[in-house]
Amino acid sequence: MKYMLLIYNNPVAMAEMTEEERNGIYTQVDTIMKALTESGELLGGEALADPSTAKTVRVRGGAEAITDGPFAEAKEQFAGYLTVDCETEARAVQIAASWPDAKYSAMEVRAVLDPAGMEM
Amino acid sequence: MTSARRIEDLLRELAPQVLGALLRRYGQFDSAEEAVQEAMLAAAVQWPTEGLPDNPRGWLITVASRRLADQLRSESARRRREESVAAMVSPADALSPAADEDRVENRDDTLTLLVLCCHPALSGPSQVALTLRAVGGLTTGEIARAFLVPEATMAQRISRAKQRIKSSGGEFRMPEEQEMASRMTAVLQVLYLIFNEGYTSSSGTDLTRSDLTWEAIRLTRIVHRLLPDDGEVAGLLALMLLTEARRPARTSPDGALIPLAEQDRRRWNTGYLAEGLALISQTLSSRAIGTFALQAAIAAVHDEAPTAGDTDWAQIVALYELLEQRAPSPVVRLNHAVAVGMAQGPQAGLRMLATLNADGALDGHHRLFAVRAHLLELAGDPTAARTDYLQAARATNSLPEKRYLETRAARLFGNSAGQ
Numbered sequence: 001m002k003y004m005l006l007i008y009n010n011p012v013a014m015a016e017m018t019e020e021e022r023n024g025i026y027t028q029v030d031t032i033m034k035a036l037t038e039s040g041e042l043l044g045g046e047a048l049a050d051p052s053t054a055k056t057v058r059v060r061g062g063a064e065a066i067t068d069g070p071f072a073e074a075k076e077q078f079a080g081y082l083t084v085d086c087e088t089e090a091r092a093v094q095i096a097a098s099w100p101d102a103k104y105s106a107m108e109v110r111a112v113l114d115p116a117g118m119e120m
Numbered sequence: 121m122t123s124a125r126r127i128e129d130l131l132r133e134l135a136p137q138v139l140g141a142l143l144r145r146y147g148q149f150d151s152a153e154e155a156v157q158e159a160m161l162a163a164a165v166q167w168p169t170e171g172l173p174d175n176p177r178g179w180l181i182t183v184a185s186r187r188l189a190d191q192l193r194s195e196s197a198r199r200r201r202e203e204s205v206a207a208m209v210s211p212a213d214a215l216s217p218a219a220d221e222d223r224v225e226n227r228d229d230t231l232t233l234l235v236l237c238c239h240p241a242l243s244g245p246s247q248v249a250l251t252l253r254a255v256g257g258l259t260t261g262e263i264a265r266a267f268l269v270p271e272a273t274m275a276q277r278i279s280r281a282k283q284r285i286k287s288s289g290g291e292f293r294m295p296e297e298q299e300m301a302s303r304m305t306a307v308l309q310v311l312y313l314i315f316n317e318g319y320t321s322s323s324g325t326d327l328t329r330s331d332l333t334w335e336a337i338r339l340t341r342i343v344h345r346l347l348p349d350d351g352e353v354a355g356l357l358a359l360m361l362l363t364e365a366r367r368p369a370r371t372s373p374d375g376a377l378i379p380l381a382e383q384d385r386r387r388w389n390t391g392y393l394a395e396g397l398a399l400i401s402q403t404l405s406s407r408a409i410g411t412f413a414l415q416a417a418i419a420a421v422h423d424e425a426p427t428a429g430d431t432d433w434a435q436i437v438a439l440y441e442l443l444e445q446r447a448p449s450p451v452v453r454l455n456h457a458v459a460v461g462m463a464q465g466p467q468a469g470l471r472m473l474a475t476l477n478a479d480g481a482l483d484g485h486h487r488l489f490a491v492r493a494h495l496l497e498l499a500g501d502p503t504a505a506r507t508d509y510l511q512a513a514r515a516t517n518s519l520p521e522k523r524y525l526e527t528r529a530a531r532l533f534g535n536s537a538g539q
Contacts, residue, residue: 001517002268040246040277043269085269087243115268116321117520119370119377120490 002043002085002112003092008076009105011050025100032098036084041095045082076105083112127167130176131160132338135257138180140229142188143292149236150282151191152184153254159184160257230255231346232294234339238306241288246281247310248317253278256335266332267317308356308412311340315360319367320518333364354403355413361396362419365389377524381428393423411447414439433463450481458491466499486515490525502532 014022036042051070058065070077079101086092089109096107135156142152159180173179237251249267252258258266264274295303318332340357347353369383400416407413418439425431440456453476461469473492482488493508509529513522 037272037276038280040273040280043273085245085267085273087245111517113519113522114517115519116317117377117516117518117524118320119379119383120487120494120521120524 001087001089001092002083002114003089004081004083004110004112005092005096005099006078006108006110007047007080007082007099007101008108009079009101010076011052011079012075013104028098028100032095033082036082036095041084041086041091043083043085045080047080048078051077051079124168127164127172130172131163131180132257134177134180135160136230136233136255137177138184139254140233140292141181142184143233144229145185146188147292148188148192149285149290149292150279151188153282155184155188155191156180157253157259158187161259230342232292234307234343235295235303236285236290236292238303238310239285239288239290240303240306241284241290242281244310244313246277246284247306248313249274249278250281250285251310251339252314252332252335256339258335304350304352307343308352311336311343312356312360312412314339315363319363333360333367336360337364349407351403351407352410352412354399354407355410355416358396358400358403359412359416359419361392361399362416362423365392365396365423371520375520376527377520379524380422383428385427388423396420397423409442411443414443414446418443431462433459437463450476450479450485451487454482454487454491458494461495461498466495469495470499484515486512486521486525488512489515490521493525493528497528497532506532 017025033042033045052068054068054070056067056069056071058067084092084095086095089111092109096102096109099107101107138159139153139156142156143149146152162183163176163180167173167176233255234251237254238247242250245267249263252263252266253260260275260278261271263278264271267274294300314332315336318334318336321332337357337360340353340360344350344353344357365388366380366383368389369385369387370378372378396416397420400413400420403409403413404417409417418436421432421435421439436459437456440452440459443452444456453472457469457472457476460472470492473488473495476482476488489508489512493505493512496502496505496508506529509525509532513525513529516522516525
């Protein structure tokens with residue numbers, strides 16, 4: 001089963017962290033990525049630039065309206081994702097729980113829709 | 121001129137035999153498997169231009185043995201083993217590879233290899249990946265594309281699977297008799313998984329993935345040839361053929377799922393159908409009946425009906441009763457409930473579903489909602505049916521199933537609006 005683990009964090013809180021705290025997070029992330037690569041579960045993932053650099057694009061009545069900043073004004077912002085292929089949902093949740101952002105903000109585990117299907 | 125397709129077929133058939141020959145001589149599953157892949161690659165490049173060698177199998181064993189020796193020689197950490205293997209690969213040995221092996225032995229190797237690749241220490245996906253590579257002769261890239269994962273991920277999975285076999289003491293030999301039954305069950309399960317992976321993903325356009333059904337049928341045919349008296353192997357092969365026969369009718373040109381009841385039966389593959397029906401009737405009459413044979417028998421009853429309305433549901437109910445005795449599971453009970461609903465009316469089916477609901481094994485499972493929706497629709501309760509179809513659409517992780525279930529719900533909405 002393929003899952004996307006959506007990483008949410010609070011950019012303000014992140015900026016206020018000590019260097020030591022931040023390095024601790026990077027080390028944890030490296031360790032998890034290495035373990036997931038070795039287990040053959042990691043499919044991919046990306047980290048996103050700061051939400052303040054986002055452009056939100058809407059088309060209304062055929063006209064584009066582009067605004068600076070993220071779609072949702074929230075303290076906790078979508079910061080990146082990783083996709084994994086694991087045997088159970090419980091395993092995906094376990095990976096999410098080990099990710100450092102789960103301690104500060106939250107991780108969301110979502111199944112990726114399979115292009116295969118059984119006729120019923 | 122030797123066609124590329126013919127060469128590929130030959131290579132895929134020889135792959136497990138060549139690997140088996142190497143394993144019997146040198147052991148070293150991990151390195152031997154790499155060496156065989158390299159030899160196959162060399163053959164795929166050379167044979168189309170230079171023509172087939174007189175003894176293709178011997179050619180591959182020779183080339184793979186040399187690669188194996190090279191590989192081990194280049195790994196300084198394995199210096200000690202290098203000397204022993206280099207000594208083992210004498211030129212005479214390498215040049216007369218096939219002389220000491222008769223055909224029976226070759227064929228046994230394929231089965232031994234299958235059993236090794238489906239080692240109980242491995243997870244299901246690892247068993248599948250390793251089987252496709254070591255027995256099926258597919259490249260890592262092909263397997264990765266078939267499972268829609270990056271090649272690096274699949275390579276890692278395969279190499280880890282090989283390491284795990286090594287660390288759990290998996291050997292290239294047939295298991296003891298008392299262990300054989302459970303190991304064969306695992307092999308058949310893996311072949312069925314490969315089949316389903318291909319079958320459920322086939323929408324007519326995605327040929328890479330649907331090739332997996334062809335591969336599963338090819339491997340199961342080999343096992344059936346080796347174990348002609350095994351009723352479960354015959355049953356699995358029949359089940360695959362009877363299912364695969366419907367493939368041309370199972371999706372619309374745009375990839376939407378078409379349920380069995382609405383399929384254009386003229387589009388079914390009559391060759392597979394005839395072969396599957398012959399195989400299952402022969403199996404049922406002469407061998408102990410197992411769960412794959414029962415599932416094949418159910419598929420056969422469906423496939424024999426000229427129209428969906430002609431389906432002998434009473435017989436299907438009887439077969440599900442047998443299947444539930446042999447291998448009770450919530451999914452079997454669910455399908456049993458559908459059959460009961462069709463044979464004895466939707467209320468009878470719904471009553472059976474209620475017992476499933478009560479034990480909670482399928483809580484939140486999309487198939488439970490989908491089946492209940494279908495039975496409620498038949499029972500003339502479109503409002504409740506619609507709620508369940510939508511619930512099923514939310515619960516499934518499959519894109520085509522989601523679309524199908526939403527369409528069913530929308531169709532009902534249209535009906536009920538007109539009432």
